[in-house]
Amino acid sequence: MEQFDFEKINEIVTYSKDKAEIAGALCQFLKSVGSLHLDEIITQYEHGIQTAVLAKKEAGNASLITAALLHDIGHLVTGKEEELPDFREVDLEHEQIAVDFLKRIYPPAVLEPIRLHVDAKRYICTVDQQYFDFLSPASKNSLELQGGRFSSLEKELFEENEFFREAVLLRKWDDRAKVENLEIPDIMEFKSYLEESIII
Ligand SMILES: [Fe+2]
Incomplete structure (x- = not known):
């Protein structure tokens, strides 16, 4: 398979x-x-595919499968400082980096679940005590660093987003998609969903 670096993908997108x-x-x-x-357990490539496999099985729509496969692309979309285009003028979190990179080609149905998938963890922990209880100590720690559980106002504001349910689904697939030594399909099996979701 042809090697793609940041510069090349940026030019095509x-x-x-x-x-x-x-x-x-x-x-x-x-x-x-x-x-x-990622977490020294599986690679980002495996993690993205495991997330997309769950999205395909449990939701089945192209926008969510696309969001699932690409949700952590913000961790990979990096280039040398002088090569960075203006989409990355400020220091942003990985979910925002992904959205800024993908907004040239994808609609809110793909972008919003990605943008909200970090906050979705705070939301789920607010509304689902069991989910919170089952978080690993490391995950509880990162939750605190992200701001901890929502206040009732923050919860209401989150629910006002048109795609908050999709963000919650994505987050739950994300959390489950860290299985070691799991056999995964080739990424090309998801190409048609990525293509179908593009709006240019
Ligand atoms: Fe992830």
């Missing part, structure tokens, strides 16, 4: 008008750079 080319390039990019490790 910015300038291509060919949906199949963009979808294929996103897949190749994730495969090329997704060997970055």
